[in-house]
Amino acid sequence: xxxxxxxxxxxxxxxxxxxxxxxxxxxxxxxxxxxxxxxxxxxxxxxxxxxxxxxxxxxxxxxxxxxxxxxxxxxxxxxxxxxxxxxxxxxxxxxxxxxxxxxxxxxxxxxxxxxxxxxxxxxxxxxxxxxxxxxxxxxxxxxxxxxxxxxxxxxxxxxxxxxxxxxxxxxxxxxxxxxxxxxxxxxxxxxxxxxxxxxxxxxxxxxxxxxxxxxxxxxxxxxxxxxxxxxxxxxxxxxxxxxxxxxxxxxxxxxxxxxxxxxxxxxxxxxxxxxxxxxxxxxxxxxxxxxxxxxxxxxxxxxx
Amino acid sequence: xxxxxxxxxxxxxxxxxxxxxxxxxxxxxxxxxxxxxxxxxxxxxxxxxxxxxxxxxxxxxxxxxxxxxxxxxxxxxxxxxxxxxxxxxxxxxxxxxxxxxxxxxxxxxxxxxxxxxxxxxxxxxxxxxxxxxxxxxxxxxxxxxxxxxxxxxxxxxxxxxxxxxxxxxxxxxxxxxxxxxxxxxxxxxxxxxxxxxxxxxxxxxxxxxxxxxxxxxxxxxxxxxxxxxxxxxxxxxxxxxxxxxxxxxxxxxxxxxxxxxxxxxxxxxxxxxxxxxxxxxxxxxxxxxxxxxxxxxxxxxxxxxxxxxxxxxxxxxxxxxxxxxxxxx
Numbered sequence: 001x002x003x004x005x006x007x008x009x010x011x012x013x014x015x016x017x018x019x020x021x022x023x024x025x026x027x028x029x030x031x032x033x034x035x036x037x038x039x040x041x042x043x044x045x046x047x048x049x050x051x052x053x054x055x056x057x058x059x060x061x062x063x064x065x066x067x068x069x070x071x072x073x074x075x076x077x078x079x080x081x082x083x084x085x086x087x088x089x090x091x092x093x094x095x096x097x098x099x100x101x102x103x104x105x106x107x108x109x110x111x112x113x114x115x116x117x118x119x120x121x122x123x124x125x126x127x128x129x130x131x132x133x134x135x136x137x138x139x140x141x142x143x144x145x146x147x148x149x150x151x152x153x154x155x156x157x158x159x160x161x162x163x164x165x166x167x168x169x170x171x172x173x174x175x176x177x178x179x180x181x182x183x184x185x186x187x188x189x190x191x192x193x194x195x196x197x198x199x200x201x202x203x204x205x206x207x208x209x210x211x212x213x214x215x216x217x218x219x220x221x222x223x224x225x226x227x228x229x230x231x232x233x234x235x236x237x238x239x240x241x242x243x244x245x246x247x248x249x250x251x252x253x254x255x256x257x258x259x260x261x262x263x264x265x266x267x268x269x270x271x272x273x274x275x276x277x278x279x280x281x282x283x284x285x286x287x288x289x290x291x292x293x294x295x296x297x298x299x300x301x302x303x304x
Numbered sequence: 305x306x307x308x309x310x311x312x313x314x315x316x317x318x319x320x321x322x323x324x325x326x327x328x329x330x331x332x333x334x335x336x337x338x339x340x341x342x343x344x345x346x347x348x349x350x351x352x353x354x355x356x357x358x359x360x361x362x363x364x365x366x367x368x369x370x371x372x373x374x375x376x377x378x379x380x381x382x383x384x385x386x387x388x389x390x391x392x393x394x395x396x397x398x399x400x401x402x403x404x405x406x407x408x409x410x411x412x413x414x415x416x417x418x419x420x421x422x423x424x425x426x427x428x429x430x431x432x433x434x435x436x437x438x439x440x441x442x443x444x445x446x447x448x449x450x451x452x453x454x455x456x457x458x459x460x461x462x463x464x465x466x467x468x469x470x471x472x473x474x475x476x477x478x479x480x481x482x483x484x485x486x487x488x489x490x491x492x493x494x495x496x497x498x499x500x501x502x503x504x505x506x507x508x509x510x511x512x513x514x515x516x517x518x519x520x521x522x523x524x525x526x527x528x529x530x531x532x533x534x535x536x537x538x539x540x541x542x543x544x545x546x547x548x549x550x551x552x553x554x555x556x557x558x559x560x561x562x563x564x565x566x567x568x569x570x571x572x573x574x575x576x577x578x579x580x581x582x583x584x585x586x587x588x589x590x591x592x593x594x595x596x597x598x599x600x601x602x603x604x605x606x607x608x609x610x611x612x613x614x615x616x617x618x619x620x621x622x623x624x625x626x627x628x629x630x631x632x633x
Contacts, residue, residue, distance in 0.1 A: 130367065192366070193408060194403055194404075194405050194408040194409045195408060195409055195410055195411045195412070197364060197403070198401070198403055198409045198410070198471070198474075199411070200364055200395065201362060201364060201395050201396060201400075201401035201403075202395060202396030202400075202401070202423045202426065202474065202475075203392045203393060203394070203395040203396035203397060203423075203426055203427060204392075204396075204422075204426065205392060208422075208426075212411065212414065212422070213411050216411070216413035216414065217411070217412065217413050
């Protein structure tokens with residue numbers, strides 16, 4: 001290779017200043033977005049509570065005690081023994097809320113995993129290869145959009161019998177459309193961009209280009225979709241549980257808890273408001289987080 | 305130039321693209337060769353088929369484009385009918401490519417070091433450490449200071465000039481025999497242009513590279529080229545060694561192009577710059593006769609016939625009016 005003298009003859013450029021603290025400024029940019037900080041913060045709190053919380057509460061969510069049925073929560077005359085009160089079978093409501101959150105998040109995450117992988121795969125392939133494949137995928141998306149998701153989920157759950165696994169798979173196969181639409185559109189944009197052509201000009205195969213040049217550059221948009229769909233999945237799952245076709249008793253689930261509490265609405269409204277509020281906070285935090293991620297990763301907003 | 309010493313020979317290349325109003329014949333019967341270590345500049349205005357010619361060589365034409373040729377050879381190998389697998393092996397390994405826009409020619413989500421190493425490992429059974437050393441070396445070769453630090457940086461952290469150096473380093477990773485550079489200096493400001501041009505000249509001597517440089521800038525061509533190929537409306541209208549071309553351009557279009565150049569030390573010519581009247585003809589559909597016919601001051605009835613590329617002792621021109629005193633065609 002060339003000696004020092006040869007490279008020394010080349011025009012030298014000064015090192016660009018101010019690139020070292022790039023990582024720190026990136027972190028600051030993320031945290032300065034209120035959507036990310038508030039939504040992300042709330043979401044982390046919910047995650048922490050549902051994962052660790054059940055071990056901190058002394059009661060099991062399944063233990064019944066008919067003596068202490070329908071104890072009110074601590075702010076309306078209850079005791080610290082059951083801070084969020086008990087339900088109609090005397091089960092500790094705090095423990096059930098925390099466990100129910102676990103189930104909700106489990107359904108949400110598994111559903112977006114199924115939907116995300118399926119939708120992204122067909123969307124990216126359609127956008128990249130185009131032609132007949134694109135036509136087929138577009139047709140599939142239109143068919144999916146013509147199907148009422150909740151109705152299909154209800155029908156399947158009714159026919160096949162309710163089960164958590166089935167619920168996740170059905171929801172996953174119903175919520176992939178936005179992943180596919182966004183993945184397809186962004187891939188089509190990237191396909192003709194110069195760095196993809198440059199990658200081909202260095203001998204990259206289609207698979208390499210998809211993996212290294214397309215996917216990393218659309219993942220931001222997909223994360224935003226994932227947050228929206230996570231919230232969506234949690235809501236649909238709760239609706240199905242409420243109707244008795246999702247999570248089955250005695251498993252705690254927020255939708256199911258609302259269903260079980262509805263007869264006591266007049267005298268023990270906390271049975272409905274607590275799981276309802278929990279669901280609202282979860283969905284709100286996830287949506288805020290998604291909006292925040294979208295704003296921060298929007299290239300137009302960069303450097304502001 | 306004999307066929308054996310040419311690294312790349314293009315013979316009768318045609319590229320056509322579908323269009324709403326008919327088929328666009330973007331490249332119409334282009335032929336030329338590039339010898340080992342030779343620098344050929346293809347010059348012409350936008351839309352004359354320069355870039356299409358380059359992309360056709362690597363079979364990287366946009367979707368829907370049709371490529372035809374009498375022959376397309378890499379050394380002695382037919383690459384017109386070569387499979388995609390063979391072309392992938394050639395691209396980036398034996399033939400490197402440099403793009404016009406350094407701002408968009410790099411993947412924004414990967415550190416430049418990874419992008420460089422990937423090219424190397426795609427074509428060589430190299431360990432990560434070896435590829436890393438190679439990337440480091442190449443960044444040094446293209447004059448990037450603190451290469452070690454740069455390897456972990458993302459494209460957005462680099463200036464335009466530095467990015468173009470990275471793109472050049474990437475093209476050089478596997479020590480190709482030919483580099484195709486499509487307007488490598490156009491998107492850069494003038495001082496950086498000069499640096500990059502000097503770097504290219506320096507590198508091609510150091511590595512013994514053949515260079516196919518596509519540019520619309522005759523000043524760039526005059527500094528770097530061994531041979532000039534002038535394209536107009538998808539055709540080669542003139543091909544000559546650089547000195548002969550600038551001393552005596554034969555085609556009226558080439559003369560017009562040189563007449564358009566401002567001169568810093570022209571002395572007596574305070575006259576306004578010349579302009580070539582008219583516009584480039586539409587490339588849709590078939591074309592008969594000289595493509596430059598309607599803009600040419602010398603045209604007459606004979607110009608609407610077929611115009612062959614006439615060879616005046618190595619200086620080829622597609623014009624029946626062109627004459628070189630003392631040299632028979």
